[in-house]
Amino acid sequence: MSGQTTYADWIAVDWGTSNLRAWAMRGSTPVADAGSGKGMGSLNPDQFEPALLDLIDPWLGTGRTPVIACGMVGARQGWIEAPYAKVPCPPVGASSVKPEVKDPRIDVTILPGLSQTTPADVMRGEETQIAGFLGMTPEFDGILCLPGTHTKWVQVSAGEVVSFRTYMTGELFALISIQSVLRHSMDDAFDQDAFMAAVRDGMADPQALAGRFFALRAEGLVAETQPGMARARLSGFLIGAELAAAKPYWLGQRVALLGAGKLSDLYAKALAAEGVLPEIADVTEATLAGLTAAYETLKDAP
Amino acid sequence: MSGQTTYADWIAVDWGTSNLRAWAMRGSTPVADAGSGKGMGSLNPDQFEPALLDLIDPWLGTGRTPVIACGMVGARQGWIEAPYAKVPCPPVGASSVKPEVKDPRIDVTILPGLSQTTPADVMRGEETQIAGFLGMTPEFDGILCLPGTHTKWVQVSAGEVVSFRTYMTGELFALISIQSVLRHSMDDAFDQDAFMAAVRDGMADPQALAGRFFALRAEGLVAETQPGMARARLSGFLIGAELAAAKPYWLGQRVALLGAGKLSDLYAKALAAEGVLPEIADVTEATLAGLTAAYETLKDAP
Known part of the structure; x- marks a missing residue:
């Protein structure tokens, strides 16, 4: 004490x-x-x-x-x-x-x-981060991407959330890498080149996704896969498929990534390969800015 | 005793x-x-x-x-x-x-x-079922589908396995329906019409798969979803995406389903909607026929 x-x-x-x-x-x-x-x-x-x-x-x-x-x-x-x-x-x-x-x-x-x-969708918590980000960047008009367990793509215009879409990419990655048969092929390493190649494959042919997972396991059995390949490729396939599905959100748009750490870096790299150079904002800062704005508003309320 | x-x-x-x-x-x-x-x-x-x-x-x-x-x-x-x-x-x-x-x-x-x-792939056990099936249907030339945790699509010609591909559809369904946030939206019912509609959606736009999962959860929160809808739609999206990816296997081919029970029925219904009417063979019978053929061969070996 x-x-x-x-x-x-x-x-x-x-x-x-x-x-x-x-x-x-x-x-x-x-x-x-x-x-x-x-x-x-x-x-x-x-x-x-x-x-x-x-x-x-x-x-x-x-x-x-x-x-x-x-x-x-x-x-x-x-x-x-x-x-x-x-x-x-x-x-x-x-x-x-x-x-x-x-x-x-x-x-x-x-x-x-x-x-x-x-399409039906919901968010809880991200709205406060978005409000905080808009408080810090009031002129922002474009797309916010909030990477996480349930990644959100959010269209923002004139201070309003116009539409959004949630992808369970983070949760799928965790389930497949930790709990599926692919866990036997995972190690702690993460090969960045393998990640980028898988993002490209995932984007180019997202409909093949369902067949790619087991191949990651099989590659470890019939070929000698390098350490860090399976984890990176699984991540790349999933993020690539998400980017393909979310393309109407980011194509030709101003994009800001609201997140921190390795996952946001992966999204930034994957988007950069498509010619999109996202701004990156700190999510904790945005959360506190959003909660502060709410506090100020509530304090002044009658 | x-x-x-x-x-x-x-x-x-x-x-x-x-x-x-x-x-x-x-x-x-x-x-x-x-x-x-x-x-x-x-x-x-x-x-x-x-x-x-x-x-x-x-x-x-x-x-x-x-x-x-x-x-x-x-x-x-x-x-x-x-x-x-x-x-x-x-x-x-x-x-x-x-x-x-x-x-x-x-x-x-x-x-x-x-x-x-x-592409890298492996099977253990299914080869014996395939051998048993071919013993019972020696003239078979076409595609075998073995639905399961890891569904196999197998091209068979002149008594040989030419190529095959594994889809982790069953394992993904189990992980997502039992362990992901979608478990809160699942009940025991299974709406067949919702399943068929989801198969069509999954096949028509497989690249949207990544965005469909969370919508199943959100639909239960923002709309009143009928019981049995979420489970059937999850199954339909996954099987539809698999059929889209495996299309080169089954399109215009003679197809036999080697399996039993509800899962094979779902594959049969989904294929029927695409104009493919698969033969259905009993998998236990095929396993025993395959093991019997191996026993006979080994017994006669020098």
Whole structure:
């Protein structure tokens, strides 16, 4: 114990299916942060408040601290349902909801996600990142790509989300590489050239995807595959097939990647091979900017 | 205990990754059968003989009983490796291998699988079913489809396997429906019309596959999806994409489905919509016919 106390004007929370992350905020500046694995997927409704307090208790003062949360915490199976706003609409600004809390020191607000009727699609959490990105890049008109377990391609115009589409590429990669028969062919290496070749193959002939997976296993049995080839090629085939399907989103458009780390780098490389040079923005920064904007709006509301 | 004893001339064994099945044979006729979950995937090399004896002990007499086995038991991670025969070649007939056994009452032979260099592919077990099918339908020249966890499409001509291709459709369906976020949208029902519509969609636009999965989840959230729709549509999209990729195999060809049960029925319906009316053959019958032919050949060998 350092004896030092960090008070927060308000608390920003990104609460997904698998993880919970919170920041103690002074204005728009994070002064402390904390995280846990208590994602929405592992909690019953009455376990949300204790899971939150476990993280933020040290930041609470004697008054009532506003807590602004985005993500799957607002799903039907979450703490309390925050009904979707339907696109086209601004990414954030629709009615938020407030779960009942026992602790008088917190006042929790959960931001709603976005839904689309045709084709059916939903997002929770990404809308706040999009709002934050647009706050930092107000003139942006184009396509946002948010790589992840469920990668989103989002058409943004005049400050509104016009349409979007979700690809389960990240989840498929995890399932196939960790749980399918292909796991026997995977090692920790990742060959970048093999990745790029597979992206090209995946884009050129996406309908062959279904037949490519088992070949990755068979190549390891009938030929001597180099380490790092199978993982890179699986990733490349999946991202290539996604880019082929999402082509109407990115072709000839201004594209920004909202993400960080290796996965965003892979999307950037794959897009660059198609002549698209995406801007890259930091997703944590965007999340905090979006939550801050929501906090400012809610604070000024009557 | 019935007190009744079943002696076998020889014993037929189909030993896959997840299951072990054995038949006591008199000539080409099964007179008893037994099975267990002791598949190759769960056994170390020294556990194969005890797992086999657990099942077949009651069928062993005082002499030495031949045991003919096909399947993943001959994989590198199996009991003993039975190296692949390379296509084009007859489905069965290449050198088999004999693991060392401790029990003097058994003489075990493991049949090899088939491999293909380009595109890389392998099979273990299906080659014996193909041999059995060809024994029962000796004039067959065309395409065999063996639906399963790893569905095989096999070009057969003049008694040889010319080429083949494996699609992980069954494994993908299991992973996505049981382990992905789509599991929340699945129920036990299966709408046949929704399946057929999804097969058509999957075939017409296979490159859209990557974007269809999450839509199945989203439809359940933004619209009221009927029970049985999501499971049937997932199956239809995957089988439709497989049929699109495998089209060079079945288009304008004589096609036989070697399988049984609901999965083969789905493939038959999907193919029928494309004007292909496959013959359907029983896979257990084919397995036993293939093992019997191998037993007869080995018995007569010098």
